[in-house]
Amino acid sequence: MTRLLLITERFAPDLGGLARSATRLVGTLSQLGIKIDVVTWSRFLQPGEVLPPETGEANTRVYRIGLYRHWDMTMPYTLNVLDWLHSSHAYDAVWGHYLFPSGFLATWFAALNGLASTVSARGNDIDREMFPPGDFARLQWTLQHAKAITAVSADMSRKIQLLSGREDVLVLKNVVDTEIFSPHNPQARRGGISKETLGIASDEVVLGFCGELREKKGQQFLLNALTTVRQVRPACLLIIGEVRTSQDSVLQLYKTHQPENAQRIIITGHLPNPEAVAEYLRLCDVYLQPSLWEGMPNALLEAMACGCCCIASDAGGIPEVIIHGKNGFVLPRSHLHKLGEAVLECLTMTIEEKNQIVQAARDRILTEYSLTQEKLQLQTLIDLLIPNSV
Template sequence: MAGSPRVLLLAERFPPDIGGLARSGARTAGALARLGARVEVLAWTRTAAPGALSTLDDAGEVTPLARGVTLHRLGLFGSSDLSMQHTLDVLGYLHSRRRYDLVWGHYLSPPGFLAVVFAASVGIASTVSARGNDVDQHMFPPGDFARLLWTLQRADVLTAASADLGRKMSMLLGKDGRVEVIPNAVDTEMFSPGPAEVSLRARLGIAPDEAVLGFSGELRHKKGLPFLLAALSEVRRTRPACLLVIGEVRPRDAEHLVAFRAEHPEDGARILVSGALETPESIAAHLRLCDVYLQPSLWEGMPNALLEAMSCGLPVIASDAGGIPEAVDHQRNGFIVSKALLNHLGQACLDVLSLSSEHRAAIGAAARRRILERFQSEAEAEVLRRVLTRAVPRVG
């Protein structure tokens, strides 16, 4: 690449927000910076006054994933239309001072749409990144199919978190969209096999004889919340068990948890929610407590949390949503339950827990090998370099 492009990444969520979307945005920004790009991020937040813009010179202060990246935070208004219009004004202000070469929308809508609109209005390049259920969500009502298609047609470079998402984008375009698949990168030194911390287990209130069913991230309906609760009840009818949620429950889905605890108080008492964890080390320590990791997603891109669990050498049970089958080979390095049959998740847990410790360890070792083979930072950097070259080939 001839020079060092100025890149603005527009993100709906960014650390300290929790969840895979926030972390993947930070990881992408940091990886672009390590490739020599001058990277800034504009991220929305509800913790600031509406319309308030603040700047942090080094995003490494909030996440080590994005060291050397400038972070701008913009307070959201109560309505999305006001927020989006104001965001365009802020983009214009930032561009007048920074002169970006590329605007990167991290998630198709609204960041991707706004990135393409703004880039076209000022005559610079744009790229958008499909990350999760953003394609599915906007294909069907009440999603905005016209806006989705316009974004895909007008972006200079399309990227996706999985080959599955890339195929869907090309299908909508009616042609090969030359979608660059950017593999999620896992810190395999941080997320590695190791003994469970006895003191952490005791602090969380996990009984010595309990099997630990694990989930990591922000628990909500699309991540299979009802199926996780039903699986916990089914497993507990046979053996002591708890569900460890490594993260938080999305507020608007919390009522489902309240209803479950009211209807099944004994099972509900064995749902342990860690709350937001500050560091990847803490997340990894909680993952190592799990006997089996569950990812019963209904829609998905390529879940970071699943990859991190596999990197820790855990046996995983996941749905076949999105790009998950690109990481999990059934009965080889994990187990797949069809997303149409997730009512069988509890029995799948019992089947895996009944395997010998040697068999479970072999499955976990194969899972870690898959991460080492396909989901390393080198593979991510190679694709990002190609994206930059395609989007801004003459920067110098």
Template sequence: MASGPRVLLLAERFPPDIGGLARSGARTAGSLVRLGARVDVVAWTRTAQPGALETVQDAGDVSPFAKGVTLHRLGLFGSADLSMQHTLDVLGHLHSRRKYDLVWGHYLYPPGFLAVVFAQSAGLKSILSARGNDVDQLMFPPGDFARLLWTIQRADVLTAASADLGRKMAMLLGRDPGVEVIPNAVDTALFSPGPADAALRERLGIQPGEAVLGFSGELRHKKGLPFLLSALTEVRRVRPACLLVIGEVRARDAEHLVAYRAEHPEDAARIIISGALESPELIAEHLRLCDVYLQPSLWEGMPNALLEAMACARPVIASDAGGIPEAVESGVNGFIVEKALLNHLGQACLDVLGLPEAKRAALGAAARARIEAGFQADAEAAVLSRVLTRAMPRSSA
């Protein structure tokens, strides 16, 4: 509705960037539009010239989740301080033309910090959204604890992707600020059970009889990259298997793969990397190929990729990082391996792959049911509506 608040959402990543953070930003922005808000997103990019501002009038062109959102992509400078100072100038320019009511920071730093700084300077309300390991990154060296505390103290409303993140922010503040937990929403029509696509399996080079260990997103150290590699080696000692990375490996973590290839060349040859996929439908098709989906994260908020795999009724094995235990009940709809014991991931994979087909199907069905019960758009929309009302009590949204 036209009378809804005008919201400026700052995001570090936004489609066509890959990964759960980008998808959750698009989903949040699109959901706010459906609640009647008028939403502009400012997101950084390295594909534009430094300082250049590019505008997409309807971000539905880059993500089906963000229909009706106006997207402004801002080229990064080589240094963070220059980029942040220039971003504040750009936000001031956009506000002079668009007249925002509310600033939303999607991830604590840098977008959350800049959102609160700009909101305070412009006399606007601010909402802060903790999404992943952003609290942990800033709490401990070399993170900036003072900036973290300043940011969460001055935001008008705090939100988080999991109850675990909400508890951490309350602990830092020394009080209960009423953190709103916004559950990640999965499109269960797109991410749904179904048979594996034999043609896709062949195109990817998955061999007959190979068990497929799956991971989705941008693979890096915090997502458990070393444990995935060691699990692949351990499983392949017992049975044919491959590791399917549905996405990409972060460039600065590629050295792990180089070392692994030198030590385990035959196992490394069975790592299949899809590259960035253009649509959620393609991601779902790849997830359906997985015999077991792995999320051995060291730090997390609430990983979208894990929820999407569960929606596709895949048996999952995950760590107990962050909010993961809020979705995965070990032995019921998946299995949990403690972060301190992730060296046992390979054996856990063998245990799940060795289960009777009926038991694995039951695990997948229970995983799907958990997503349908707690991680759909209706649950997300209800909390977002409450958040808007808290930030702007007189808002018609």
């Protein structure tokens, strides 16, 4: 049986799209009959501490390593752990999930041991690492020496080709469990989430955002949109997730200047499972993704699958999934200050027009961003990475 080592900075139950995508990929790879050891780091362990392996999906073990204060200690120590694991389990290939630090470490470790390596570019890892204080030389070395490279969007694939000179980048799309993320939940639990339980009035428009809210996700534009919409009609902003601690000052400043509007911001906090996330998404009248830069946001795909009417920026791969006016609406990043006006315009649609938009969004996810599509793509990648794998 093929044995794969996957290195990722975050893994469930960690927060964010990176952890969700890594966890989902491991589950799908396991279904393909591949044994997987996951190595991930944790700030909640003592530096250098290695927990006993967790067993999750069939054929899967998860090793968590305590982070040192700086990467110049964490990475050499992690290499020691990888050497120990490889001597015990003899891996066939190494996967780095995100280009740095996971992708670089996976590519370097694989080169040292004569193994095949693959790295997956997920979000802003290209845009962030190519500019200071990112390490351009390390980024380029990783892209040039990995045996296989995947990207979540054609936009990111094009950037990788420009940086590395390679033309063999495989687009491996983010995908959605369309049974969990759907417009209607036939197994909805009694006493579940509703507008009433959240203190949302029946006439309030629910503006939704899902994930860890921070600057790159357009935090200020979301707050400005809430202000604009509430000048015309009752509305609230539902943040399905958390506000990054370092960005909390922006929210506090908004509360100082807009105290009444700030009272209509509802923050769920971290949710334990995707079923809970889907429940909240179904409450949204308009879902907003005003990102400044992106790969292909999981949350936007999940919102589309849930039948939300979505307004998003044109960052990264977003225009590859949203066709403006057909299955959602795209606002140029240069016009994000008009997000509130776009919401108000969206709210003037008839029921028939809105239904056409959200059905087209759902159909797009079903045809191009489903778990079935991901399984086919992953099998292609594994065949390339490890020929004659069993």
